[in-house]
Amino acid sequence: MPTNLPADYFNAEERFRSATTTEDKVKYLEEMLSTIPKHKGTDHLRADLRKKLSKLRTATTSSKGAKKQVSPYHISKEGAGQVVIIGCTNAGKSTLVAAQTNASPEISEVPFTTWTPTPGMMAIENIQVQLIDTPPFSEEYIDPEFLNLIRRVDLVLIMIDLHANPVQELEFVLGKLVENRIAPQYLQGKVKTEGFLLYVPCLVLVNKYDSEEFEEHYEIFQQLLEEEHPLVPASAQTGYNLEALKKAIFEKLGVIRVYSKAPGKEPDKTAPFVVEEGIRLAEFAGKVHKDFQENLKSAKIWGTSAEFPGQMVSRDHVLEDEDVVELQV
Ligand SMILES: Nc1nc2c(ncn2[C@@H]2O[C@H](COP(=O)(O)OP(=O)(O)O)[C@@H](O)[C@H]2O)c(=O)[nH]1
Ligand SMILES: [Mg+2]
Numbered sequence: 001m002p003t004n005l006p007a008d009y010f011n012a013e014e015r016f017r018s019a020t021t022t023e024d025k026v027k028y029l030e031e032m033l034s035t036i037p038k039h040k041g042t043d044h045l046r047a048d049l050r051k052k053l054s055k056l057r058t059a060t061t062s063s064k065g066a067k068k069q070v071s072p073y074h075i076s077k078e079g080a081g082q083v084v085i086i087g088c089t090n091a092g093k094s095t096l097v098a099a100q101t102n103a104s105p106e107i108s109e110v111p112f113t114t115w116t117p118t119p120g121m122m123a124i125e126n127i128q129v130q131l132i133d134t135p136p137f138s139e140e141y142i143d144p145e146f147l148n149l150i151r152r153v154d155l156v157l158i159m160i161d162l163h164a165n166p167v168q169e170l171e172f173v174l175g176k177l178v179e180n181r182i183a184p185q186y187l188q189g190k191v192k193t194e195g196f197l198l199y200v201p202c203l204v205l206v207n208k209y210d211s212e213e214f215e216e217h218y219e220i221f222q223q224l225l226e227e228e229h230p231l232v233p234a235s236a237q238t239g240y241n242l243e244a245l246k247k248a249i250f251e252k253l254g255v256i257r258v259y260s261k262a263p264g265k266e267p268d269k270t271a272p273f274v275v276e277e278g279i280r281l282a283e284f285a286g287k288v289h290k291d292f293q294e295n296l297k298s299a300k301i302w303g304t305s306a307e308f309p310g311q312m313v314s315r316d317h318v319l320e321d322e323d324v325v326e327l328q329v
Contacts, residue, residue, distance in 0.1 A: 004037065004041070005035070005036060005037075005042075006035055006037070008031075008035040009032055009035040009036060012028050012031035012032040012035060013028070013032055015028045015031075016028035016029055016031075016032060022056055022059050025056055026053065026056045026057060029049055029052060029053045029056065030053065032049055033046065033049050033050065033053065036049075071143075071145040072116045072117055072145075073117055073143065073145035073146050073148065073149045074145070075117065075119050075130075075132060075149065077130060077154075078119075078121065078128070078130045079121055079127065079128035079129050079130050079274075080124075080127045080128060080129050080253060080255055080274040081129045081130065081154040081155060081249075081253040081255065082129075082130045082132070082153045082154050082155075083129055083130065083131050083132065083153060083154065083155045083156075083157055083249060083253075084117075084132045084134060084149055084150055084153045084155075084156055084157065085097065085131065085132065085133060085134060085157045085159050085205075086134055086137060086150065086156060086157070086158055086159070086173060087136065087137060087158055087159035087160060087161075087169065087173060088136050088137055088138075088160070088161070088164075088169045088172065088173065089111040089112050089113075089136035089138070090109065090111055090136075090161060090164070091136075091159040091160055091161045091164075091169065091207055092159060092161065092207040092208060092236040092237065093114065093133050093134065093136075093159050094106060094107045094108075094113065094114050094118075094133050095107050095236040095237055096131070096133075096159070096205075096207070096236035097118060097120050097131050097132075097133035098133075099236055099237070099239070100120070100122040100131065100236075100242070101119075101120025101121050101122045101131050102120050102121055103118050103119065103120025103133070105118040105133045111136070112135075112136060112138075114133060114134065114135045114136065115135050116135070117132050117133060117134045117135070117146070117149070118132065118133040119131070119132045119133075120132075120133070122246075124246040124247075124249060124250050125246075125250075126257070126269060126270055126272055127250075127257060127272060127274055129249065129250075129253065131157075132149070132153070134146060134149075137172065137173050137176050142176065142180070147180050147182065150177070150182060150200060151182060151198055151200065153200070154201065154253055154254075155201050155202070155203065155249060155252050155253055156184070156200050156201065156202045156203075157202075157203050157204075157205050157249070158170065158173050158174075158184075158202055158203070158204045158205065159204075159205045159207050160173070160204065160205070160206055160207065161207055161208055162206050162207060162208045162209055162214060162217060162218060162221065162233070163208045166206060166221050167221065167224045167225065170204065170225075170229070174187075178191055178193055178197070181195070181196055181197055181198055182197065182198050182199075182200055183197045183198070183199055183200070184199065184200065184201075184202035185199040185200060185201050185202065186202060186228075186229065186230055187199075187227065190227065201252055201254075202230070203230050203232060203248055203249065203252055204229045204230060204231050204232065205232050205234060205245060206218065206221065206231055206232065206233040206234070207234065207235065207236055208235060208236075208237070209233035209234055209235050209240060209241060210235040210237065210238045210240055211235075211238065211240055214233070218233050230248070230252075232244060232245045232248050254276060254277045255274050255275065255276060255277060256274075256275060256276075256277050256279070256319065256320060256321040256322075256323075257272035257273070257274055257321055257322055258272060258273045258275055258279075258284055258319050258321075258322075258323050258324075258325055259271075259272055259273070259322070259323070259324045259325065260273065260288050260324075260325055260326075260327065261324055261325070261326050262326070263326055267324045272322075273287055273288065275287060275319070278318060279318070279319050280315065280316050280317060280318055280319070281296070281299055281313060281314070281315050281316065281317040281318075281319060281325070282296055282315035282316065284319055284325065285299070285315075285327050285329075288327060291329075292327060292329055295329045296315055296327060296328070296329055297328050297329060298312055298313065298314060298315075298328050299312070299313055299317075299325050299326055299327050299328055300312055300313075300325075300326040300328070301313050301317065301319075301323055301324070301325055301326075302323065302324040303320060303322050303323035303324055304320045304321070304322065304323065305317065305318065305319055305320040305323050306323070
């Protein structure tokens with residue numbers, strides 16, 4: 001041990017020896033290293049300490065990795081579809097989720113009230129979809145996990161404020177998405193940017209259309225738009241036109257409801273099977289019971305896909321929304 005070490009070194013060393021956490025040990029080792037005068041006589045000691053330090057640092061990062069918190073944006077899908085609402089501050093995102101779901105995010109005219117995503121379940125006729133309230137899109141920062149949520153949901157609901165600057169808000173949100181290599185499906189082929197874009201299903205909710213009185217306002221807004229957007233004017237607060245919004249969401253989710261019934265019984269209309277559009281009878285049967293897909297012989301059908309009520313159809317018959325099916329196995 002070289003004898004020309006300063007007192008600070010020995011202080012740090014003592015604290016290092018009595019440190020109980022890896023973080024503290026790293027801290028005091030760093031202190032020890034910084035107090036050692038740099039010359040030939042201390043080469044060995046410094047190399048030794050650096051080695052110890054690097055070992056400890058690896059230990060802290062791996063233990064941090066193990067304790068890693070799950071992001072609040074990791075929201076598992078529930079119900080018939082996962083819909084994320086995005087937009088600028090004060091558009092009314094939290095109002096919609098609070099009014100239409102079991103969740104109660106905070107609502108305020110104060111900008112930037114919402115800091116974490118909040119999911120809730122919204123009824124659309126006899127099915128439930130998951131609606132997720134989110135923090136506002138801002139110029140400064142968008143959590144990468146927020147962007148990942150947008151990338152994987154079934155539908156993105158862009159909400160803009162008819163009372164504010166709806167054209168600018170829409171352009172801002174779309175610009176931010178494209179900056180992050182995301183674009184609405186309805187703009188496929190129309191976005192001028194280089195490189196890869198991930199296209200996601202989107203609807204644009206023009207919020208604060210509180211009553212018919214806003215019609216003129218809305219028409220002016222529409223005329224100012226350069227592109228065609230799938231717009232739904234509605235009001236989260238008064239509920240105006242929300243039924244149309246729900247219908248648009250349901251259609252955009254690309255799912256249908258099918259009811260299964262036993263011979264001689266009525267179907268339970270409160271418990272539809274929610275399945276992807278275009279599904280064939282045999283595949284649907286597999287969802288009713290895993291053995292049915294193979295064993296299915298035929299089925300009787302009522303509803304829009306049937307030529308007449310109770311039509312007998314084969315395995316590859318394509319089902320439609322609200323069909324009633326009596327499986328025969
Ligand atoms: N007139 C009107 N005001 C609304 C509507 N939706 C929300 N607001 C108001 O707009 C403000 C911001 O709402 P909030 O839901 O917190 O917006 P967020 O930042 O997008 O979550 C609040 O004062 C709401 O009461 C609406 O449909 N019509
Ligand atoms: Mg909010």
